[in-house]
Amino acid sequence: FIRSAHPLIKDVLLSMISLDYDDTIMAAAGHQAEAILEETRAKYKGRYVLAVEGNPPLNEGGMFCIDGGKPFVEKLRWMAEEAMAIIAWGTCASWGCVQAAKPNPTGAVPIDKVITNKPIIKVPGCPPIAEIMSGLLTFIITFGKLPELDRQGRPKMFYSERIHDKCYRRSH
16 A cells, blocks of 8 residues: 555645554554553544454454454454445455465464455555555545445456456467
């Protein structure tokens, strides 16, 4: 996401969105960071988009991934309750990826196996393409709605054609 050039990430962060919580780039940590989640959930109830990276492990009560003293899957469910929609950033969040492959001792699953009552926009890739990430957010902000999705839950505006379909070498 921070590699986006169209629009520039500085423009997205400083002029377009309120990025209240991101454990990679935020200054707060520990109790301060957890307080930001609670504040965001209450202040923007039903109006925020929850963007999630990675996949939640479900075995042993979710104990294979602890964040802020709680299983990640608990925090995911809690934040998703009041979200307008969820964006599954990356292949792990979208499809499960390597962590969900057999024998899968952690019970890792894609986001849509845990959150079933909210719209989920899948943006696969490892990592996802930066311009698709910022373009998706730009669309939601500009039009005030979620984009049309393909049958796999991806934004049609970015995933409706395969690059191979436009390749001038394809006929050869």
